[in-house]
Amino acid sequence: MxxxxxxxxxxxxxxxxxxxxxxxxxxxxxxxxxxxxxxxxxxxxxxxxxxxxxxxxxxxxxxxxxxxxxxxxxxxxxxxxxxxxxxxxxxxxxxxxxxxxxxxxxxxxxxGGTGMPAPVAVVMVGGKGERLRPLTDTMPKPLLKIGGLSIVERLIEGMAAAGVRDVYLTLNYKADVFEDRLGTGKHLGVALHYVRERKAMGTAGALSLLPDDLEGPVVVANGDLVTTIDFRALLDFHWHHEGSITVTGVEHLSPIPYGVLRFVEHHLLGIDEKPQRRDLVAAGIYVVEAPVLRFVPRDAPSGMPDLIARAVGEGLPTHVFPILERWFDIGSPEEFERVLLHFAVGADSE
Missing domain, CATH: 3.10.580.10 (CBS-domain)
Known part of the structure; x- marks a missing residue:
């Protein structure tokens, strides 16, 4: 050896x-x-x-x-x-x-072994992408192309590399365009299943539309994220910690435009001039154990924070997975252009 x-x-x-x-x-x-x-x-x-x-x-x-x-x-x-x-x-x-x-x-x-039951994935692509108008007037945001692949195809390919074989796309805005562009999903190494929302269901509501016989963990992701996250590492982390829900986080820097006082009781220790605050914020990707889906209201709008709060309230183990890889939330046409350039020069491999 x-x-x-x-x-x-x-x-x-x-x-x-x-x-x-x-x-x-x-x-x-x-x-x-x-x-x-x-x-x-x-x-x-x-x-x-x-x-x-x-x-x-x-x-x-x-x-x-x-x-x-x-x-x-x-x-x-x-x-x-x-x-x-x-x-x-x-x-x-x-x-x-x-x-x-x-x-x-x-x-x-x-x-030749496996750890957890086979995972499935849910990718939420029903949003209108209003922050990216006029780019999204004719094409849904998850189908915008970056480096030869659409945003949602990049996500699905990463999931497939981690062993996901069935991916459910929750649709609303321009639903037919997704089926026309993505087809069966065979070219991405998965079987795609299309779930149409009759109304906007929020970030968790569409989970109530999934089949009742799911056994493995469910990867849930916003379909408009550009990231090089290692989905296998995420699933391994979730499995190792025996969690009910694993929430991904990404570091966010917020500049504070003032001098921040450092003090103990009434004694001033110093002033930090215009520092940056570092927070770990929700990155829009989760792993949820199938039994936790019972907390999602049937055919009603619901958010992932609501589902997480119910799980925590029941005393179920919920964990945080920090994303160390590239992650972009494209919120403007200018940001989209910046990400296009980033991937064009091969920086996605970093």
């Missing part, structure tokens, strides 16, 4: 390097190795994102997210034993170690 390229990082590497290698190797894991490939620890995609939520710096060291006592397996472990370990601990990959030295990494994919 030989080590494939991109499976390891060194102690002096940054979290950004670790993240880039995880994206490239598709294992959701990199091993931190020393001299002679001695295994020092591992970093999973989930551990890296949890570290970012706790304030880690992508340009800081790998020690911010490294497990010093990772789950490992012997080279002698059978396929059955490896699958049992991965499923028990809800992990995609496991390092193979001999005498403390990394000799390989095995994953669910190569072992």
């Amino acid at each position: 030989t080590l494939a390229a991109g499976l390891t990082v060194r102690p002096a590497d940054t979290l950004r390097t670790a993240h880039e290698r995880m994206r490239a190797n598709g294992r959701g894991l990199v091993a931190v190795v020393g001299r002679g490939d001695k295994l020092l620890g591992t970093i999973t995609d989930g551990a890296l994102r949890r570290a970012m939520l706790a304030g880690a710096d992508l340009d800081g060291g790998v020690d911010q997210a490294m497990s010093l006592q990772p789950l490992t397996a012997s080279k002698r472990a059978t396929k059955k034993e490896l699958l049992a370990l991965l499923r028990t601990h809800r992990l995609r990959s496991i390092p193979i170690v001999t005498d403390g030295r990394l000799v390989g990494v095995r994953s669910l994919d190569e072992l």
